Amino acid sequence: MKGKFIVIEGPDGSGKSTVARSILEYFQEKAIPMIHTREPGGTPVGEEIRNLLLDPENKEIHPRTEALLYAASRAQHVEEKIRPHLEKGVHVLCERFVFSSLVYQGMARDMGIDNIQTINDFATSDVKPDLILYLDPKEKITRDRIQERPLDRLELEEEFTQSVQANYRILAQKMQEQLHFVDATQNPEEVLKDCLEEMIKELEV
Numbered sequence: 494m495k496g497k498f499i500v501i502e503g504p505d506g507s508g509k510s511t512v513a514r515s516i517l518e519y520f521q522e523k524a525i526p527m528i529h530t531r532e533p534g535g536t537p538v539g540e541e542i543r544n545l546l547l548d549p550e551n552k553e554i555h556p557r558t559e560a561l562l563y564a565a566s567r568a569q570h571v572e573e574k575i576r577p578h579l580e581k582g583v584h585v586l587c588e589r590f591v592f593s594s595l596v597y598q599g600m601a602r603d604m605g606i607d608n609i610q611t612i613n614d615f616a617t618s619d620v621k622p623d624l625i626l627y628l629d630p631k632e633k634i635t636r637d638r639i640q641e642r643p644l645d646r647l648e649l650e651e652e653f654t655q656s657v658q659a660n661y662r663i664l665a666q667k668m669q670e671q672l673h674f675v676d677a678t679q680n681p682e683e684v685l686k687d688c689l690e691e692m693i694k695e696l697e698v
């Protein structure tokens with residue numbers, strides 16, 4: 494049987510990495526095969542693209558270049574890591590996927606959702622998430638919550654960060670049938686419980 498592809502989405506500071514680590518631990522304890530990965534990155538080539546994209550020195554990256562680099566990292570990720578694991582029956586838990594590009598590049602960078610969908614259809618071939626867990630922060634996330642590490646190139650643009658948060662809400666509402674909403678304002682145990690309930694249904698374990 495093929496593995497399931499589970500994506501965790503939500504703006505910076507919504508708690509994706511924390512819940513992803515706990516989900517992985519839960520499945521490891523049950524000896525259910527699962528890998529945890531993230532975008533941009535997830536492969537050696539993808540990590541190089543990630544460094545290019547997030548380096549604050551790269552001020553001259555054009556929004557179309559940015560959109561294509563995220564899609565390029567994703568294409569490599571799909572072919573080198575996601576698809577082979579799914580085909581071996583391993584579940585894949587991924588922080589961010591196409592939905593992030595629709596919000597960041599399609600909306601916040603104003604490249605158009607349809608354009609971004611088109612380049613991502615090409616990049617991902619026929620690999621689509623079986624479940625998208627959307628961590629809904631419900632309210633504005635302040636910079637101090639993100640600022641546990643140095644800010645990356647995108648986070649340094651304060652106006653852009655605000656626009657991303659607003660656009661997450663807009664697109665999540667529009668695509669609500671394709672997402673499972675998780676209230677990210679709950680404590681970490683409750684966030685984990687909500688995610689696991691939905692995953693257990695999807696994975697039939």
Ligand code: TMP
Nearest residue numbers: 532533563589590593594597598647648
């Ligand atoms: P991370 O901080 O969640 O690892 O993601 C790195 C940054 O890249 C974050 O600011 C969101 C941004 N991003 C996009 O703009 N488009 C995308 O498609 C993805 C996956 C991330």
